[in-house]
Amino acid sequence: MNSEILVNVTPMETRVALVENGVAQEMFIERSQARGIVGNIYQGKVVRVLPGMQAAFVNIGLERAAFIHASDISGTTENVPGIAELVREGQTLLVQVVKDPIGNKGARLTTQFSVPSRYLVYMPGTEHVGVSQRIDGDEERERLKETVSRLHQELEIPQGGFILRTAAEGIGEAELRSDMAYLKRLWAALQEKTRGQKPPYIVYEDLPLFLRVARDMVRADVDKIRIDSRETHARTLEFVRKYNPEVEPVFEYYPGERPIFDLFGVEEELERALSRKVDLKSGGYLIFDQTEAMSTIDVNTGGYVGHRNLEETIFKTNLEAVATIVRQLRLRNLGGIIIIDFIDMADAEHRRQVLRMLEKTLERDHAKTKVTGVSELGLVEMTRKRTRESLEQVLTETCPACGGRGRMKTAQTVCYEIFREIMREERAYDNRSYMVLASQAVVDRLLDEESAAVADLEEFIGKPLKFQVESMYQTDQFDVVLL
Template identity: 55%
Template sequence: MSAELLINSTPSETRVAMIEGGVLQEVHIEREARRGIVGNIYKGRVSRVLPGMQAAFVDIGLEKAAFLHASDIVPHTECVAENEKQQFKVRDISELVRQGQDIVVQVVKDPLGTKGARLTTDITLPSRYLVFMPGASHVGVSQRIESEKERNRLKRIVAPYCSESGGFIIRTAAEGADEKELAQDAAFLERLWEKVMVRRSKYITRSTLYGELGLAPRILRDFVGTELSLIQVDSRMVFESLLEFTEEFVPELMSKLVLYDGDKPIFDLYDAESEIQRSLDRKVNLKSGGSLIIDQTEAMTTVDINTGAFVGRRNLEETIFNTNLEATEAIARQLRLRNLGGIIIIDFIDMSSDEHRKRVLASLDAALSNDRVKTNINGFTQLGLVEMTRKRTRESIEHVLCSDCPSCEGRGAVKTVETVCYEVLREITRVNRAYDADRFLVYASLAVADALQGEESHALAELELFIGKEVKITAEPLYVQEQFDVVMM
């Protein structure tokens, strides 16, 4: 199925929506304030060499000089066997660099506080499936690709693309990738490295030779090989920069780029803006009347399926099966849309038929086949739950757009008005025993203040009689439900 990209860009934020079949499937968001410089390549100059620290400071044009340790000036060892790594011994920093020397370096750690950025000369350039290693001559494969057959297949495809310029690491995401996709990635990286080398000879010292791509060009890079019918951009500046980028690195996408000049906001197309808002809700309604309840926790994500108003036309078993079948499509879409990763537990409605279970798993597997992120379904457990995993690639949309609620502090629930009323009464008793006061003034939220003066007024009256002191209640409109203060008068 061909896809369409909508790119909404402002100076502070870039958002990319992927549309398939007229429906929002993925959202990518990047905020300028959170972008670091990790991955950037600079032409710097060694400003100081510190033999005692086995390090050097390099001026790369930032406010603080960056830090380069002798151990970071070594050949590529990512894919070298442990016993072979011993030959790459760390030499004395004075033998490796000298003050005033121009050097090409890559940032591996952002500046933090008073510390400058951390650098390496072990430069790598990533794409969707491959990592290019200038100066290397071998092909390495991610250790997370466990199948020996798949590792050999990938090596066999990528090996011919190694040249004098460098070699490649095959990333985990390449598992299952075809020859065309890998070839496009390799060609893209070699063109990119050639561009860096041209800039190296032309640019002055303290210049950026390569900046890690922003969201929009990075998405286009990662979608190389994907069937895209249209790429609409609502910013002329971004559109022109993407035209330049595609012409140089991904010419096959150049004809798909269009500057959007419609009257309504670009994310109102295909109802994308509303879909993003709905993706933050726990409940997802199904067309049949059933629903999903999605809860994201630190350890895992759980998905619960309910029949709701769907009663079916035949019998209960058929109703349950059809609801579960419909839920598989919705689950697959929500995982992509919300970018949920890690362990995912799905609680389908109990099915007594093994055939129904198999068909539900097959439907879930088919629905997930369009997901560009690797997923793995482990089937039903003894408790009737489906265990699956989805590779974590970036923060979920909830973590990007939301923070913990200040009222419940992330619990997802607040204490009832009745509970807070009794806490207030206990606090008055505690303060009365600890301190000498003539009377008490209680500041509480509107709901709690109303309850203490209404349905809980008898409990307050009994307390006043017990401690022999007056208690006055004042409603504080700015207080949240659980908040209150007991003041001695």
Template identity: 60%
Template structure:
């Protein structure tokens, strides 16, 4: 697999596109007005303890208080002996916390007191003594080799814990030492600042998006990183020289006149990623709907092919859909509960193969996923860890006309509501004339197909009715004014 990273930089926002074999897989967007907060460390102050929820709200200087659950404070271990939230925190207490989930919708940020600071090869855990290895490194001998390499530096490790990252497979003992020294120095400055700062202030901000790309997304498959900003490419090369020299030669400035995202077709793919419908090469398609509680994905064949080949066509469509769904989850950054309605398959073996294909396609996903067996209703239930807003929530806002429903009342429905309102007004008030203000589509229907009904209503109430188009009204809006 060949992998390319494209970085588009403007003063207002930075966008990163991850391409695998020339196909867009992931998009990251960081706007100067609304930077992501995940990874930032704050000195917070407990403003409310909720014993019933085993949680607390913490003021960290944001618009809304952030949420801290007892599981993100207490030491990991035996659940039976874990202290309650009331034993750990009290109102007015200062606490050092880190953001693990950005504020989303009406919810505040999610916090943890288990601080973690990543470097190229390691994750530093100052409040732990454990040494672990990334679960993505599956070979047991390799896990032991890396753990031994780290523990050989026990004089530098002190009383803190570490997780060895997947990228450490290519690390040398010298580069591992460099990482430990860097993390020790950084934690020293964070500790010093946390003592001096007032509650509600940020103590440490995570790296900017281009630098996080270097720290977190460099692997053996990466061919190059193309950046359309000369200044940003220089900063990235300088960062690489200090922390990851192997990435230095892969960073290049793109000087072309044509926008870099246009050159690779990324803009078109982003637009497709905002639509409900995703087409499959076989002629089938996916319908993807995001709601507050979950995301639903419906798989359709798109055309009926006859009885003889129907089961085989359904099977092939579902296999293709499994690949497409894994890509769409990454591209749209969909998280939380996801329900997939594959086309019903008669053969048990086909169902098992589609499920395996989905799980294999999800192996490439950086976010943690968990797939359940096919339910009795033929649905596949899965979860995907959500730490930042989806692509739709970053780039879009709720439609003011339909208010997120995805549909509006028809002009015919609005007409009949107008008739009912006219009757209501005529019975309640002594009007000499009524004026109906409505959208163009509703007025057109009233003077055309519903003109007889309007005339009969006018005779019935004995009051003349005038009509007026209001160009700013939506199809659902209308007013009946007494003259």
């Protein structure tokens, strides 16, 4: 598979796109005024303990208090002690962010720390040595585990475990020794920083996005990493030469006049990823709806009629939809509960093949996913791990006109609301006349289609009605002014 990573840098934000076979698959955006905080370590203060929820709120210096569950303190999901036994209000608590604040929810915290380097993740709270599932071969996995266990003793690293990252495959002892020594020094420095300051304050901050690319995203299947900023390219090479010099040839400065995201079609893909409707090549289409509780995806045949019979048309459309759905999940970074409404398939074998195709395609997704079977109604329930905001949450905001509903009252509905409001005012007050302030669409309807009803209302109340267009009003906004 031909993979490239494109890094677009401006003073305001950094955008990173993972492109596979010429098509954008994943998108990462970090704005200078709103950097993600996953991985950051804070010295916080417990502000509220909630025994009924087995959780506590912790002030880590953000706008909203962060949330920690008892299991994220005890490190187990079985026989979890009561939260009141683990923390108390006013207590100082060292915590790490595992989920960014999303919507109205504060950040999610843990006291089970993990600090990454190029090849390893150091976990001070455990003795476990694990190996990335993406490293194949029992012999290589055992070699890596044995090497790390031996170096752990040689370097006299304090209590703690390690996870060998995918990048560690084939790496020799010298590189692992260097990484482990670095993590030992880093953790000692972090512990020193927790002494003598008043919480809340930050103890450790993860690298900026462009350096996380160099640390985390350089894999064997990545052919090029193109960076369109000379300064950022130079800083990245400085980092790479220090920690991972053998991958330096992968990095390339892009000096072209045409914006790098335009050249590779990423801007167009971004626009499509913000749309509800995604067209399929066959003529079918998908509808994406994202809510706070879950995301839903509806598959439709659209203009695709097939060449054989209806069942075959439905099966082909569902199969084609799978690849597009998985790519859009990654590109949009949809997480949590996801419901996919495939077109109903009568053939049980077709349902099995669609489900198998979905599971197989999801194997390329770096986020953890879990899929249930296809129901008789064609519904698939799945989950995808969510650690940061979706593309829609990062790039858009709730529509001020419809309040996020996606629907607005019709001009006709608003006209009838105006009539009812005038009747309420007439019963309560003694007025000479009324002035209605409304949008252009509503006033036009009042003077045209509803003119007979307006005349009847004027006759009924015995008073004239006046209308004025307010250009800033949305369709469902109006005021009735007493004259």
